[in-house]
Amino acid sequence: MPSIKVTYFNIKARAEPIRLALTIGGIAFEDERIGKEQFVSLKEQNAWPFRQLPILTVDGKIIAQSTAILRYVGKLSGLYPSDPYQAALVDMIISQVQDLEGAMKPSGAEQDQEKKLKMRSELASNVFPSMLQDLDRVIQQHGGKYAVGDSISIADLFLYQANTSYSSGAYDGIPPTLFQPYVHIQKVVAAVKTHPKVAAWEASH
Numbered sequence: 147m148p149s150i151k152v153t154y155f156n157i158k159a160r161a162e163p164i165r166l167a168l169t170i171g172g173i174a175f176e177d178e179r180i181g182k183e184q185f186v187s188l189k190e191q192n193a194w195p196f197r198q199l200p201i202l203t204v205d206g207k208i209i210a211q212s213t214a215i216l217r218y219v220g221k222l223s224g225l226y227p228s229d230p231y232q233a234a235l236v237d238m239i240i241s242q243v244q245d246l247e248g249a250m251k252p253s254g255a256e257q258d259q260e261k262k263l264k265m266r267s268e269l270a271s272n273v274f275p276s277m278l279q280d281l282d283r284v285i286q287q288h289g290g291k292y293a294v295g296d297s298i299s300i301a302d303l304f305l306y307q308a309n310t311s312y313s314s315g316a317y318d319g320i321p322p323t324l325f326q327p328y329v330h331i332q333k334v335v336a337a338v339k340t341h342p343k344v345a346a347w348e349a350s351h
C-alpha cells in the first residue's frame with residue numbers, strides 16, 4: 147500500500163467520507179488537520195492544485211478535488227464497484243447529492259441575511275424535497291442494505307456525510323429535519339452509522 151495522507155481542516159465536511167473509506171478499507175493513513183494560519187500560508191504558496199482542501203498525498207503525489215479523492219480511495223478500499231454500470235449508479239447518487247450543494251451556493255454567497263433566509267426557505271420548501279424524493283426512489287430501486295446493492299460503497303459514505311451536515315443545523319434557514327422523511331435514505335444512513343468500522347471511528351473521533 148502507498149503512504150497516504152489526508153489533509154483538511156479539523157472538521158468532517160468534505161474529508162469525512164474519504165477518512166471513512168480508508169478506515170473501512172483498513173488502509174493506514176495520516177489524518178492531517180491544519181489550522182487557519184497554516185492553510186493561508188500554504189494556499190499563498192500554491193502548495194495544492196486548486197489552492198483548496200482537502201488534498202490526498204499518495205507517496206508524495208497530490209490529488210485534489212474531494213470526489214476525485216473519494217473515488218481513488220474507494221478503489222483502494224474496495225468501495226467503488228469494478229462493474230461500470232454499478233460504478234455509474236454510485237456516481238449518480240454522489241452527483242445528486244452534489245446537486246444539493248450546487249443549489250445551496252447562491253444562498254451561501256448572499257451577504258444580506260434576510261435575502262439568504264428567503265432563498266434557503268425556498269430551497270427547503272420547493273427545491274430540495276423533490277430532489278431528495280427522487281434520490282430516495284433511486285435508492286429504493288437500486289439499493290439493498292446500502293444505496294447500491296448490499297455492499298457498502300463511497301455513495302453511502304457521501305450520502306451519510308450530507309445527512310450529517312444538513313442535520314447539524316449549521317445551514318441557516320435549512321431545517322435540520324430536511325433529510326428525515328426519506329426512508330430509504332435513512333436506511334442507508336443507519337446502515338453506515340452502525341457499520342462496525344464507522345462506529346469505532348466515530349467513537350474515537
Ligand SMILES: N[C@@H](CCC(=O)N[C@@H](CS)C(=O)NCC(=O)O)C(=O)O
Pocket residue numbers: 159160189197198199200210211212213
Ligand atoms: N470542489 C472542491 C471544493 C473544495 C473547497 O471548497 N474547499 C474549501 C474547504 S471545504 C476550501 O478550501 N476553502 C478555502 C478557500 O477556498 O480558500 C472539492 O470538492 O474538493
